[in-house]
Every structure is written in structure tokens, then in C-alpha cells.
Amino acid sequence: MRSRLRTCVAGVVAAAVALSTVAAAGPAQAHPRNDNVRKIVKAVSGKNVKNHLRVFQAIADRFDGTRVSGTRGYDASRDYVSLLLRLAGYKVTVQPFEFLFEGYRTPPLLKRTAPQEETYRYGFFSDYIAMGDSPAGSVSGPIQPVDLTLPPGEPNSSTSGCEASDFAGFTPGGIALMQRGTCNFRVKVENAIAAGASGAIVFNEGQEGRTEIDLNPVLGGPGITIPSFFTSFAVGEELAAAGTSVTMNWDPVSEMRTTYNVIAESRKGDPGNVVMLGAHLDSVQEGPGINDNGSGSAGVLEVALQMAKLKPKNKMRFAFWGAEEFGLLGSAHYVANLPEEERAKIALYLNFDMIASTNYTFGIYDGDGDAFGTAGPPGSDQIEADFEKYFADRGEPFTATAFTGRSDYGPFIEVGIPSGGLFTGAEVLKTPEEAAIFGGTAGVPLDPCYHQACDTIKNISDKALDVNADAIATLAATYAFDTGGIGGAGTAASQARGQAAHRHGPAESLN
Numbered sequence: 066m067r068s069r070l071r072t073c074v075a076g077v078v079a080a081a082v083a084l085s086t087v088a089a090a091g092p093a094q095a096h097p098r099n100d101n102v103r104k105i106v107k108a109v110s111g112k113n114v115k116n117h118l119r120v121f122q123a124i125a126d127r128f129d130g131t132r133v134s135g136t137r138g139y140d141a142s143r144d145y146v147s148l149l150l151r152l153a154g155y156k157v158t159v160q161p162f163e164f165l166f167e168g169y170r171t172p173p174l175l176k177r178t179a180p181q182e183e184t185y186r187y188g189f190f191s192d193y194i195a196m197g198d199s200p201a202g203s204v205s206g207p208i209q210p211v212d213l214t215l216p217p218g219e220p221n222s223s224t225s226g227c228e229a230s231d232f233a234g235f236t237p238g239g240i241a242l243m244q245r246g247t248c249n250f251r252v253k254v255e256n257a258i259a260a261g262a263s264g265a266i267v268f269n270e271g272q273e274g275r276t277e278i279d280l281n282p283v284l285g286g287p288g289i290t291i292p293s294f295f296t297s298f299a300v301g302e303e304l305a306a307a308g309t310s311v312t313m314n315w316d317p318v319s320e321m322r323t324t325y326n327v328i329a330e331s332r333k334g335d336p337g338n339v340v341m342l343g344a345h346l347d348s349v350q351e352g353p354g355i356n357d358n359g360s361g362s363a364g365v366l367e368v369a370l371q372m373a374k375l376k377p378k379n380k381m382r383f384a385f386w387g388a389e390e391f392g393l394l395g396s397a398h399y400v401a402n403l404p405e406e407e408r409a410k411i412a413l414y415l416n417f418d419m420i421a422s423t424n425y426t427f428g429i430y431d432g433d434g435d436a437f438g439t440a441g442p443p444g445s446d447q448i449e450a451d452f453e454k455y456f457a458d459r460g461e462p463f464t465a466t467a468f469t470g471r472s473d474y475g476p477f478i479e480v481g482i483p484s485g486g487l488f489t490g491a492e493v494l495k496t497p498e499e500a501a502i503f504g505g506t507a508g509v510p511l512d513p514c515y516h517q518a519c520d521t522i523k524n525i526s527d528k529a530l531d532v533n534a535d536a537i538a539t540l541a542a543t544y545a546f547d548t549g550g551i552g553g554a555g556t557a558a559s560q561a562r563g564q565a566a567h568r569h570g571p572a573e574s575l576n
């Protein structure tokens with residue numbers, strides 16, 4: 066089967082990369098005397114964590130720039146973490162599951178060919194994105210602006226492409242350039258098809274809050290026959306210039322694929338009281354995912370490696386989730402397949418998703434609900450307090466981040482398992498108040514490369530990575546011996562929560 070060959074190639078590459086890294090960095094082996102919290106925290110160095118990120122980057126470089134679930138880049142990441150954890154002595158389980166892979170077969174293309182050449186960047190918060198339900202297509206032609214309002218008027222006032230009459234004088238074969246506003250994207254694209262357009266580009270309308278690709282534009286079902294892109298306002302304005310021609314290529318794929326969770330468990334420790342840590346190992350297809358979520362994966366991995374010689378009182382379990390970016394699928398699969406009595410043995414779950422954003426804040430999941438009004442299962446408040454104590458002791462500021470279930474702890478809190486975790490921020494802009502507390506730049510996203518091709522090894526705050534890796538080590542090593550007042554699902558009242566798992570991209574929008 067195809068996947069077998071892939072696995073084999075990926076495995077060899079991961080092993081080669083791992084061994085060369087180990088050779089370069091020295092063995093990432095735990096010192097036998099890493100037997101208390103202080104020693105483990107000291108052993109978990111930012112430098113070692115960064116080395117894992119270098120491996121993830123090398124894997125992405127080898128496999129089309131991505132580590133998305135369902136591709137060789139993910140499988141190589143899986144092989145890398147499983148190899149190191151096995152060598153360290155953990156009992157490692159690779160748990161396969163099927164999922165619907167939705168992405169593209171060849172890289173998307175939006176290229177201006179005249180007046181000057183320019184190749185735009187694909188992805189949310191970037192230059193352009195394919196609209197949901199756009200068919201495949203590769204087309205080239207002159208841009209024909211359709212009833213544009215430049216500069217833009219009031220928000221949602223553009224009627225570009227909403228009426229058939231907007232296309233009077235449209236030369237068939239051209240690419241219709243339209244502006245967001247008033248009617249659904251589908252209406253605009255259907256009118257463009259009726260006028261003979263070979264491709265459709267809709268750009269964001271241009272007012273404040275309507276400039277970036279912070280929505281997931283969808284065409285509302287099948288039946289569209291021309292490739293259809295959505296761009297930022299800046300790109301749309303550029304394409305509106307006279308004499309512009311473009312090439313568009315969209316080659317989508319939607320098929321069932323296999324991906325994997327990696328679960329590593331300590332051989333020692335009380336199996337009736339399990340301390341669990343996790344991070345999603347997959348990236349989005351648009352990039353290598355070094356901050357999202359190489360950072361969380363590398364932090365959990367390094368803590369596991371440094372704790373390998375520990376004889377914990379409680380069983381330690383480290384999870385690396387697949388297909389988080391497709392809707393928390395790996396963690397949901399794991400929890401759904403865990404028998405009730407096994408769930409009850411999990412004292413708590415700690416989640417790490419993006420811990421080294423370059424324009425970071427030190428966010429702690431709001432387990433007690435005092436900041437955002439949604440508390441986690443009982444015990445989540447204690448986990449939040451324990452993280453707060455770590456940051457206070459270290460002399461670093463911290464803030465609460467909403468406990469919404471938007472990452473892999475979602476399936477755990479749904480079955481009543483106390484949870485907590487860290488988050489340094491994604492697409493949201495840093496506020497002046499946050500800049501005053503944490504430094505960095507107000508008005509810029511906390512992670513300016515969130516879900517983009519530029520989420521590379523350069524997109525890491527070494528300081529945040531180091532501080533947060535030590536935070537993971539502190540709580541993991543503490544709970545290894547004492548889960549204190551934090552009960553598991555067996556003791557806590559189960560708090561079923563209704564929120565649907567969803568990928569942490571923007572919400573779908575019809576207009």
C-alpha cells in the first residue's frame with residue numbers, strides 16, 4: 066500500500082535527521098539524577114527544545130514545506146518523536162485513525178503575470194485563499210474589474226458582482242475581479258460564470274476590520290464551475306490596476322487518509338493515577354508549523370526525555386496528537402476510544418498548543434473561569450493556580466487565556482477531566498496594555514505567521530520557548546509525585562460541554 070512506502074521513506078529520513086541532530090547536539094538523554102522538580106527543570110533547556118524544532122523544520126523542508134496530518138511530513142514527525150521516546154525507555158504506542166483530508170494536491174498559485182510579475186502567498190491571514198467549494202482549475206487571463214468601489218465606501222456597501230448588469234461589457238475568458246459586500250460570494254461567482262469568466266477573485270471590502278483573510282469564505286455547496294479565490298484588500302487593490310493579468314491554479318483534494326497519535330507512557334508509576342500531557346504534532350498544509358505546534362510538541366518531548374530516568378509515583382503519559390488542525394480529531398479519537406474506567410484513572414490533562422509566539426503573551430488557560438466566565442472541570446482551577454505560581458516565582462508576568470475547548474484539551478474537559486495549559490497567542494493583535502506588560506509590538510498579531518508558510522524556525526521566541534518549557538517541566542515533575550487536590554474524571558463531577566470541536570482557523574462565511 067502507498068502508505069507503507071511513505072512510512073518507510075519518512076521513517077528513514079526522520080531517523081537520519083534525528084541521529085544527525087543527536088550527534089550535533091549531544092544525546093538528549095536524561096541524567097540518572099534527574100530525580101526531583103528542580104533538577105528536571107534545570108535539565109530542560111531552551112537549547113534542547115530548539116533542537117527538536119530544527120528537526121521539525123528539516124522534516125518540512127524535505128517534504129513540501131508542511132507537516133500536515135495525512136502527509137509524509139507528518140509521518141516523519143511521528144517517527145522522530147516515537148524514536149526518541151522509545152530510545153529513552155518509554156512504552157510507545159502509535160494509534161492510527163482515518164480522517165477526511167481536505168487540502169490540495171499541488172501548491173495553489175495566484176501569480177500576477179502583468180504588468181510586473183508577482184507570486185502571492187497562500188493561506189489565511191495571508192494574501193489569498195481558495196473559497197470553500199471552489200472547483201479545481203488552472204486558468205490565465207486578463208483581470209476585469211467588476212463594479213468596484215475604490216476607495217471603499219461604508220462597510221458592506223459594495224454591490225460588486227451582485228447584479229448581472231455589473232458584467233455589461235465583460236469579455237468572456239477574462240478573470241472577474243470583485244469586491245466583498247452586500248450579496249453572497251456565490252451570487253457574485255455565479256454571475257461571473259454567466260458572463261463567461263474563466264476564474265473569479267473576490268477581495269475583502271477594504272474598511273477597518275474588512276481587510277485581511279480572517280474569515281473562511283465559502284460558496285455554499287457544489288455547482289461552481291470556475292476556480293474562485295478570495296484575497297486580502299491590499300492584493301485586490303493591486304490587481305485592480307489597469308493592464309493586470311494573472312494565473313490561477315487550484316488543485317484540491319478531499320479523501321480519507323490515515324494519521325496517527327503517538328502515546329508514550331512511563332513504565333513506573335501508579336496506573337490508577339495518570340498524569341497526562343499533550344500537544345498536537347500536526348501543522349496546517351500551508352506551512353511547517355514550527356510555532357503551531359512544533360513548539361508545544363518539542364516542549365512536551367524534551368520534558369518527557371528529561372523525566373525518563375525518574376521513578377514517578379504516578380504514571381506519566383505523553384501524547385502527540387494527529388489532525389488537530391482538522392478539528393481536534395486525534396485527541397477526540399483517543400478519548401472516544403478510552404474505556405470509562407481508563408478515563409477515570411486520568412488525574413489531569415495538560416495541553417500545550419503554541420508556546421513560543423514571537424510577539425507573545427504568557428497565557429494560562431482560565432481554568433477557574435474568573436477571567437472569561439467558562440471554568441474547566443473541578444481541579445482545572447488548581448492547575449491554573451499552579452502555573453500562576455510558576456510564573457510568579459520566575460518573575461514573569463502572565464495573563465489568562467480563554468478556556469474555550471479550541472485545542473486538544475476540549476475532548477478531555479468534555480468528559481470531566483481537569484485540564485490546563487499554556488498559550489502564547491495566534492492571530493489576535495497585541496493590545497497596548499499587553500505590550501506594556503510583556504513587551505513586543507502592539508497592533509501586530511501575537512503570532513504574525515499563524516497558519517502561514519512563514520511559521521518556520523525563525524518564527525520562534527527563544528525566551529518564550531525557554532520559560533514555557535520550564536513551566537511544563539515544573540508542573541509535570543510536580544504532578545509526577547503529587548496530584549494534590551486535583552481529582553480525575555472518577556472523582557470530579559463530569560461537566561459535559563456542548564461546544565463542537567473545530568479547527569482553529571476562522572469561521573466560515575457566505576458573504
Ligand SMILES: [Zn+2]
Nearest residue numbers: 357358418419
Ligand atoms: Zn495549534
